[in-house]
Amino acid sequence: MQSELSGPSKVRHPTNRDAALFLDRIAVLLEAKGENPFRVRAYREAAAHIEAMNRSLIDLWQQGKLQAIPGVGPSIAAKLDEWLRNGHSSYLDQLQKSVPSGVEQLMNVSGIGPSRARLLVERLNIHTPEELIEAAQRHEIQRIPGFGARSEERLLIEARRWSQRERRLLLGVAWPIANQVIDALRPLPSFDRISAAGSLRRMRETIGDVDLLAASDHPAEAVDAFTRLPIIREVLAHGPTKASILLDSGFQVDLRVVEPSSWGAALQYFTGSKLHNIALRDIAIGMGLKVNEYGVFHEATGRRVGGETEEDVYRAVGLDWMPPELREDRGEIEAAAAHRLPVLVERSDLRGDLQVHSTWSDGTASIEDMAIAARDAGLDYIAITDHSQSLGIANGLTPDRLREQWREINAVNARLAPFHVFRGSEVEIRPDGSLDLPEDVLAQLDYVSVSIHSRFRMSRDEMTERIIRAIRHPFVSALNHPTGRLLDQRPGYDVDLDAVLRVAAGLRVAVEINSQIQRLDLNDVWSRRAKDLGCQMVVNSDAHGPAHYQDLSYGISVARRGWLASSNVVNTLPLTTFRSWLRDERRRRAA
Numbered sequence: 038m039q040s041e042l043s044g045p046s047k048v049r050h051p052t053n054r055d056a057a058l059f060l061d062r063i064a065v066l067l068e069a070k071g072e073n074p075f076r077v078r079a080y081r082e083a084a085a086h087i088e089a090m091n092r093s094l095i096d097l098w099q100q101g102k103l104q105a106i107p108g109v110g111p112s113i114a115a116k117l118d119e120w121l122r123n124g125h126s127s128y129l130d131q132l133q134k135s136v137p138s139g140v141e142q143l144m145n146v147s148g149i150g151p152s153r154a155r156l157l158v159e160r161l162n163i164h165t166p167e168e169l170i171e172a173a174q175r176h177e178i179q180r181i182p183g184f185g186a187r188s189e190e191r192l193l194i195e196a197r198r199w200s201q202r203e204r205r206l207l208l209g210v211a212w213p214i215a216n217q218v219i220d221a222l223r224p225l226p227s228f229d230r231i232s233a234a235g236s237l238r239r240m241r242e243t244i245g246d247v248d249l250l251a252a253s254d255h256p257a258e259a260v261d262a263f264t265r266l267p268i269i270r271e272v273l274a275h276g277p278t279k280a281s282i283l284l285d286s287g288f289q290v291d292l293r294v295v296e297p298s299s300w301g302a303a304l305q306y307f308t309g310s311k312l313h314n315i316a317l318r319d320i321a322i323g324m325g326l327k328v329n330e331y332g333v334f335h336e337a338t339g340r341r342v343g344g345e346t347e348e349d350v351y352r353a354v355g356l357d358w359m360p361p362e363l364r365e366d367r368g369e370i371e372a373a374a375a376h377r378l379p380v381l382v383e384r385s386d387l388r389g390d391l392q393v394h395s396t397w398s399d400g401t402a403s404i405e406d407m408a409i410a411a412r413d414a415g416l417d418y419i420a421i422t423d424h425s426q427s428l429g430i431a432n433g434l435t436p437d438r439l440r441e442q443w444r445e446i447n448a449v450n451a452r453l454a455p456f457h458v459f460r461g462s463e464v465e466i467r468p469d470g471s472l473d474l475p476e477d478v479l480a481q482l483d484y485v486s487v488s489i490h491s492r493f494r495m496s497r498d499e500m501t502e503r504i505i506r507a508i509r510h511p512f513v514s515a516l517n518h519p520t521g522r523l524l525d526q527r528p529g530y531d532v533d534l535d536a537v538l539r540v541a542a543g544l545r546v547a548v549e550i551n552s553q554i555q556r557l558d559l560n561d562v563w564s565r566r567a568k569d570l571g572c573q574m575v576v577n578s579d580a581h582g583p584a585h586y587q588d589l590s591y592g593i594s595v596a597r598r599g600w601l602a603s604s605n606v607v608n609t610l611p612l613t614t615f616r617s618w619l620r621d622e623r624r625r626r627a628a
Contacts (some may be wrong), residue, residue, distance in 0.1 A: 051094070051095070052094075052528070053087050053090055053094050056087050056088075056121075057084040059084075059120055060080045060084035060087070060113065060116075063128070064080035064084070066132040066136050067080065068151060069136045069141055069151045070136060070151070071151050082108045082312070083106070083108035083109050085311075085366075086106055086107045086108045086109070087106060089365060089562060091562045091563060091566035092535070093534075094117075094121075095121070096535075103118065116128050116129075137158055138164060139154070139158045139164030139165065140154040142166065143157055143158070143164070143165070145166060146166050146169065146192065146196050146199045148192055148195050157178070161177055161178070169193075170196045170200070173189050173190075174193070178192060194281055197273065197283075198246060198281070198289060198291075205244060206243065206247070206288070207243055207554045208237075208242050208557070209554025209588060209591050211237055211247055211288075212233075212591075214247055214290065215237055215247050215249065215290070218249060218263075218268075218290055219231050219232075219233070219249065221266055222263060225259075228262075229252040229297050229300075230297070230300055231251040231252075232249070232304060234248040234293075235248040235307060235309060239309065239361045239364055239365070239598075240591075240594035240595075242524060242557045242560065242561070243524060243525070249292045250292075250294075250304055250307055251293070251295070252296065252297040252300040253295075253296075253297070257277050259294045260278065260279070263280050264280050264282060266282070268286075269282045269284060270285050278293065279291070280292050298332075298345055299330065299331050300345060301343070301346035301347040302328070302331055302343070302345075302349075305317075306328075306330035308361050313370070315366070316370050321353075322336075328353075332344025332350075333349070333353040351373065355374060356373040362594060362597040362598040363597075363598070367565075379600050379601075380602055381596075381600070381601065381602060382593060382596050382597060382601050382602055382606050382609065383593065383603070384589060384590050384593045386609040387589060387608055388417045388418065388609055388610060388611055388612065389416055389417060389419060389420070389615060390416055390419045390420070390580065390589065390608065391577050391607075392549065392551070392578065392580070393411070393420060393421055393422060393580050394407075394421075394422065394423055394463075394580065395423055397421075397438065397442050398432045399423075399581060402583055404442075404445055404446060404449050404458060406583060407419065408449055408453055408456060410584075410586060411580075412456045416586070417455070417457070417611070418456065418459065418612050418615065419458055420461035421442070421446060421460070422461040422486055423462065423463065424463050424465070427467070427473045428473075428491075434462070436474065436475060439462065439478060443460050446460055459483040459484045460483045460484070461482060461484035461486065462484075462485060462486070463486050463488050463517060464485055464488070466487050466488065466504065468491075468492045468495065468503060470504070470505070471506070472487065479510075480512060482512070483619060484514050485510075485514050486516070486517050487507045487508065487513050488516075490521075493527075496531070497531040497532060500530050500532045501532050501537060504537050508540060508541055511626040512623065514622065514623075515548070516537070516541060516546060516547070516549060517549045518549060518551040518556050519534065519538075519549065519558065519563075520559070522558050524555050524557065525555075526555065538563075538567050538570050541572050542571040545573055545625075547573045547575040548572045549575050549576075550564055551592065552576060552577060552590075552592025552595075553578075553579045553585075553588060554591055556579070557595050559595070562599070563599075564601060565599040565600050567599075568601055568605050574601060574605050574606050575606065576592040576606055
C-alpha cells in the first residue's frame with residue numbers, strides 16, 4: 038500500500054504528529070461551526086492518542102488496525118484512511134469552505150470562541166492574531182459591542198501569548214528562564230513555595246508558555262514582587278493573584294498564586310497534562326469525588342478531603358503519586374493504581390558520558406579539560422568520541438590521528454586517575470552501512486559509537502538497512518541520535534525505527550538518548566518503546582565544550598518520560614562494572 042500514498046507522503050511518510058495535527062485541525066473547524074462539544078473532544082482525544090503512540094500510524098493503517106487506536110472509531114478511521122491514501126481529506130475541504138476566512142486562526146487565541154471570531158472578522162476585517170494585536174494596540178476592539186476595554190486588554194495579552202507559543206521554546210531554553218525567575222523569587226518572604234508548572238514541569242521537549250505557580254498567604258505582595266523583577270521589559274497583566282511579564286530576553290512568563298492549603302491541588306491541576314487530568318477526574322467522579330485546582334471534595338457534602346500536597350490529591354482517589362514526567366495518560370494512572378510505577382533514573386545516577394568531543398575534531402576544549410569538567414560534574418569516566426575521517430566539516434580523525442590521540446588519552450589517564458577516559462570514536466555510517474574506519478582501528482578502540490550525518494534523503498527501506506548493517510558490526514557498542522532530527526529545524530530521516538530497535542535489542546547494542554537541547558533523540562515515546570523491546574540505553578551529553586555537561590539533565594528528562602530506570606541506562610554503571618561490560622559485550626559478539 039505504500040505505493041498508493043500521495044500528498045504529504047510524496048517526500049516522506051506522514052508521521053504520527055502529522056496525523057494528530059490533521060485531526061486537531063478538524064476539531065478546531067468543528068468548534069468554529071459550533072458543533073457538539075463532545076464531537077470536537079472526540080477528534081482532539083484521538084489526535085492526542087495518535088501523537089503519544091510508540092507505533093507508526095502507517096504500519097497500523099497498512100494492517101487495517103486504525104480502530105485499534107484508543108479514541109479512533111469508524112468515522113475518524115475513515116477520515117484518516119482517505120487522508121493517508123490520497124494525501125488530502127474531502128471532509129476537511131468541506132469544513133474549510135463552511136468557516137469564514139480568519140475565524141480558524143483567531144480561535145487559536147485563548148478567549149476567542151466562534152462567535153467572537155466572526156465578530157472580529159466582520160466588524161474589523163481581522164483575520165490573524167497579528168492583526169488582532171495591532172487592532173488592540175489601536176484600541177479598536179473595545180468599540181465593538183460586547184468587548185470593552187478590559188476584554189481588549191485580555192485579548193492583547195492572549196494574542197501575544199499565542200505568538201510566543203507559535204515559536205515554541207526548546208526545553209533547554211525554557212528551563213533556565215524559569216529557574217532564573219524562580220531563584221529570584223524563592224528567597225522573598227511573601228513566597229511560601231514556587232514551582233514550574235504545565236508542560237515545563239513535565240519536561241516536554243518543547244514548551245509553549247513558561248508557567249509558574251506559587252503559594253502565599255500574601256498573594257498581592259507576591260504578585261507585586263514578580264512584576265518588579267529587574268529583568269522585566271514589560272508587565273503584560275497584573276491582578277491580585279496572577280500576572281504576566283515580558284523579560285528583557287523577550288520571553289513571556291506567567292505567575293499564578295494560590296493559598297498554601299491548595300498548593301498540592303493547584304500544582305497537580307496546572308501541571309497537567311490535559312488527558313491525565315481528565316482520567317484523574319473520571320476516577321474521582323466514580324468515587325463520588327470532585328477534583329479541581331482548589332482540592333479534592335466529596336460531591337455530596339462538599340467536604341474537602343485533600344489538596345495541600347499532590348500526594349493528598351492522588352491518595353484521595355486511590356493512586357500513588359506520579360512523577361510529573363509521566364503524566365501524559367500513557368498508562369501511568371493504571372500503574373499508580375496497581376502500585377507498579379517505575380523508580381525513574383535520576384541525573385545523579387549517571388557515572389559516565391559516552392559521547393564527548395575535543396579540539397581534535399569539532400570540540401572547543403582539550404581532552405584533559407573535558408575530563409576535568411566531567412569529573413567536576415560528578416562523573417567517573419567519559420569516552421572521547423571525536424568524529425571519524427569522512428566528516429571533514431567536523432575535522433574528522435584519520436586512523437593516524439586517532440593513534441596520536443590515544444597517546445594523549447593515556448597521559449591524561451595517568452594524571453587524573455582514578456577518573457578514566459576511554460578511547461572512543463563517533464564513527465560515520467556510510468550510505469552502504471559500512472563503517473568509516475578500518476577493522477584494525479575499530480578493534481583497538483574501547484568504545485565504538487556510530488552515527489549518520491549525511492545522505493538523509495534515502496528511502497525508508499534503504500535507511501533502515503543502512504543502520505541495521507552498521508550496528509551488526511561486532512565492534513559497535515552504541516547507536517547515536519537514532520533519528521537524526523533537530524528540533525524546529527529538521528524532522529529526521531525516514532526509517533523503520535521499530536525494526537532498528539528490535540535488532541539493537543537482540544544484539545545488545547546500546548541506543549542513545551542525546552541530551553543536546555536541539556536533539557533529545559531518541560524522544561520519550563521511542564525511548565519507552567526501546568525499553569519495552571529490551572534495548573540497553575545510554576544518556577549522553579554530546580558535549581563539545583565543558584559547559585555542555587549540564588545538558589545531561591535534559592537527556593535524563595527524556596529517559597524519565599520514557600519510563601526508564603537506572604538499570605535501563607548503561608552509563609549508570611560504576612567504572613569497573615562498565616569496563617567489564619565493554620569487554621564482555623565485545624567478546625560475546627566476536628564469538
